[in-house]
Amino acid sequence: MTADHISSVNFNENGLVPAIAQDAESGEVLMLAYVSAEALDRTRETGRAHYYSRSQEALWEKGATSGHTQRIEEIRVDCDRDAILYLVEQTGGACHTGYHSCFFRRIDDETVGEKVFDPETVYD
Amino acid sequence: MTADHISSVNFNENGLVPAIAQDAESGEVLMLAYVSAEALDRTRETGRAHYYSRSQEALWEKGATSGHTQRIEEIRVDCDRDAILYLVEQTGGACHTGYHSCFFRRIDDETVGEKVFDPETVYD
Numbered sequence: 001m002t003a004d005h006i007s008s009v010n011f012n013e014n015g016l017v018p019a020i021a022q023d024a025e026s027g028e029v030l031m032l033a034y035v036s037a038e039a040l041d042r043t044r045e046t047g048r049a050h051y052y053s054r055s056q057e058a059l060w061e062k063g064a065t066s067g068h069t070q071r072i073e074e075i076r077v078d079c080d081r082d083a084i085l086y087l088v089e090q091t092g093g094a095c096h097t098g099y100h101s102c103f104f105r106r107i108d109d110e111t112v113g114e115k116v117f118d119p120e121t122v123y124d
Numbered sequence: 125m126t127a128d129h130i131s132s133v134n135f136n137e138n139g140l141v142p143a144i145a146q147d148a149e150s151g152e153v154l155m156l157a158y159v160s161a162e163a164l165d166r167t168r169e170t171g172r173a174h175y176y177s178r179s180q181e182a183l184w185e186k187g188a189t190s191g192h193t194q195r196i197e198e199i200r201v202d203c204d205r206d207a208i209l210y211l212v213e214q215t216g217g218a219c220h221t222g223y224h225s226c227f228f229r230r231i232d233d234e235t236v237g238e239k240v241f242d243p244e245t246v247y248d
Contacts, residue, residue, distance in 0.1 A: 009231075018142050020153055027151025029144055032207040044231075076236070078226040079219050083156040085227045095203050102202040103209045107133075107168075112200070 010082040011037060016052055019084040021062075021094060023101075024073040030094035031102040033062075035084055040075075047072050049086050066122045068092035093117050134206040135161060140176055143208040145186075145218060147225075148197040154218035155226040157186075159208055164199075171196050173210050190246045192216035217241050 011017055016034040023030055035043070036052040039059050043050045049062045049070035063069030070088035077084060093116040095102040104113025135141055140158040147154055159167070160176040163183050167174045173186045173194035187193030194212035201208060217240040219226040228237025 008233075018156060020144055020156065022153055029146055029153065029209055032142060032144060032202060040231075074236075075231040076227040077229055077231050078156060079221050079223070079228070080226075083226075084231070085153055097203050099203070102204075102207075103200040104203070105201055107164075107199040107201050107208070109132075112198075 008081060009037070009040065009077060009084070010080065012082070014054075016054070017082050017084055019051065019086055021049060021070055021086045021088050021090075023090055024087040025089070028101050029103055030070075030088070030090055030100070040084070043072060043086070044075065049088055062094075063091065066092065066096070068094065068117075068122075070094070092122075096123070098122075132205060133161070133164065133201060133208070134204065136206070138178075140178070141206050141208055143175065143210055145173060145194055145210045145212050145214075147214055148211040149213070152225050153227055154194075154212070154214055154224070164208070167196060167210070168199065173212055186218075187215065190216065190220070192218065192241075192246075194218070216246075220247070222246075 015036050018032055019035045020032050021030040033051040039050040039052045051060055053060050069091050074087040093100045098115045098117045098119045099113045100116045101113050105111055139160050142156055143159045144156050145154040157175040163174040163176045175184055177184050193215050198211040217224045222239045222241045222243045223237045224240045225237050229235055
């Protein structure tokens with residue numbers, strides 16, 4: 001069953017689609033990353049958000065290092081089946097910089113997000 | 125000034141970055157599309173969301189055909205500057221299928237979104 005649902009996703013030529021993580025309770029958009037079929041499969045199996053790191057060329061579980069995991073409440077696909085939405089319960093902050101959301105800055109560089117942890121105490 | 129801000133965005137090898145449109149009031153994630161430097165520039169100049177269509181290989185203004193435009197309230201960039209978040213006021217529905225959001229379906233195919241218009245009466 002899992003395989004059927006995943007085969008209906010239109011992965012790009014690199015075998016990836018963008019995945020948006022959104023806080024299921026507050027609605028805040030937390031981050032955008034990429035998922036492979038394997039990452040999506042692992043996410044559905046474990047109930048915790050997994051992604052594929054293009055720079056590391058590897059599957060990763062969000063929060064495996066920091067403890068800032070994302071518990072999956074729901075997974076959606078868009079109309080074209082080439083983008084994924086993870087509705088999550090975020091432990092700590094989604095952003096490695098310490099902000100709750102990676103989208104903590106306006107394009108004019110003004111900071112609008114909330115810092116929830118000190119990255120130096122988490123990634124040591 | 126516009127050029128400075130746009131030059132700080134890390135466009136990919138195709139000159140694009142993914143852009144998430146989110147309803148500024150409800151927090152609903154509406155769609156994911158791509159923007160070029162030109163699309164981002166036009167968005168900031170006009171206050172209406174513009175994207176770049178990879179299939180049409182052209183700049184497009186959301187709602188130019190359907191009337192379902194997106195008025196920009198705020199533009200954010202993520203920590204890595206390789207993803208954009210448009211906070212918008214959506215007229216009508218964001219999805220060409222008639223749903224308010226393109227993410228109207230769970231990955232198991234159950235429909236959870238709300239249909240707000242009949243596409244046959246809009247795209248004729």
